[in-house]
Amino acid sequence: MSQLDHSLIAGLPQFQGMTSEELDHVLANARSQRIAKDTTIFEQEGEANSFFLLLDGHVRVVKSTPDGQQVIVRYISSGELLGIAHALGRTTYPASAVAAVDCVVLAWPSRLWSRFSAQYPAFGVGTYKTVGSRLQEAHTRVIEMSTEQVEQRVAHALLRLANQTGKKTAEGVLIDFPISRQDIAEMTGTTLHTVSRLLSAWETKGLVRSGRQKVTVVEPHKLFMLAEGRPKKD
Template sequence: MVALDRSLISQLPLFQGMAPQEQSEILKGARSSRYAKDTTIFEQEAEAQSFFVLISGHIRVVRTTPDGQQVIARYISEGEIFGVAAALGRTTYPASAVAAVDCVVLAWPNALWPELARRFPAFGATIYRTVGTRLQEAQTRVVEMSTEQV
């Protein structure tokens, strides 16, 4: 396996404030994959085996309701982490991730999550902040929807 170049992540907010050696260490466990437009990266309720960072492209996060309707929950932009079920204490993905355009993604096995969060506290803290921000955005949208006039 070819080592990934640190320049892939060095400018991403998720990895800011980390020493080059730390960034290289985190990259050791990653693999790079390409996904064509409309390809599913993972399915809702599938076993969560990896977490991801989007290097290039855009991803739709899609939730399927019990009656089969699909709702776009959010869009993932370049540099964002997604599929962090392990950080949420989940064993399955809460939604599906679909490439909105051709994408390049880095993926780490979920088995590495506890070690990475322990060895690189800034990395873990940034991911938890991201999850918290997304939760706040979701709560704001729920309030907006529940208070809008019909």
């Protein structure tokens, strides 16, 4: 195993306040791994043997229902931890993780998680802040699903993606990984048909530009209005 440079992780909140030696020690126990697009990193219900840090790429976290339906729980961007089942007191992964693009991850054996967090306070605290904000996020999703119409939910989802992973372009904010209508449907609890219709409608209004597996938000503000206000049909 080649030695990993600690600049890889030095800037991340989880590793704040650690010395170079400590970072090296953490990295010495990690193995770096390239993940090809559409490859599964870990599988729902599988033994949680490892936890991961996404160094580069985007990962889709998916939960499947017994009858085969899928729901996209969230997207992970680089710099975030994933597969931290052990931190939540679980021994199996609660969902599957699939690379949305070619990715690079660091992987550690799960049992090291508790050692790290005991040894490096920032690591534990950082993780729990992450978990806390994910809990928040999940609740927000529940609220949205309970109180909003499909159009507003899709708008919110798009805005969230644009904020998390958006890339400025000449046309607007581009979601910088391939995403299909089906994916958006699985994030918002609707069908790809409805998403397609909505995007078409928005495109004619100039709010977004979209094509095969790509979406650009042209008018974030107008989209936001749509996402928020109970729409007074005009």
